[in-house]
Amino acid sequence: RMTKELVLEALDQAYRRQRPQDEVLHHSDRGSQYASHEYQERLKKYGMKGSMSRKGNGYDNVCIESFHSILKKELVYLETFSTRAEAKKRIFEYIACFYNGKRIHSSIGYVTPNQCERTYRKTA
Secondary structure, three states, rough: OHHHHHHHHHHHHHHHHHHOOOOEEEEEEOOHHOHHHHHHHHHHHEEEEEOOOOOOHHHHHHHHHHHHHHHHHHOOOHHHOOHHHHHHHHHHHHHHHHOOOOOOOOOHOOOOOOHHHHHHHHHO
């Protein structure tokens, strides 16, 4: 379930891991959890500018929809998970280890997301 508490926890975790120094544009859909007063206040606290997709416009979230499609094709549809904990662990491993660490992406010059981020940080 996508609850306000879940997305707040995810935002807090992302902030603690990345500690962004520059302005961050935070894009989401129009879900009530993202529109909540508490979530919007947390974005302000972290110095992030909120952005929401337009109502009924799937094109605003093309990147994440593409990612979800890849995640399903390369992991979810190929495995059977016995428990939610197992599914959570495997999805984390897929994203953190394979998708970000080993899978090259044409949209960022045929490097991994981790390589792209390291290059960006060196030049920023």
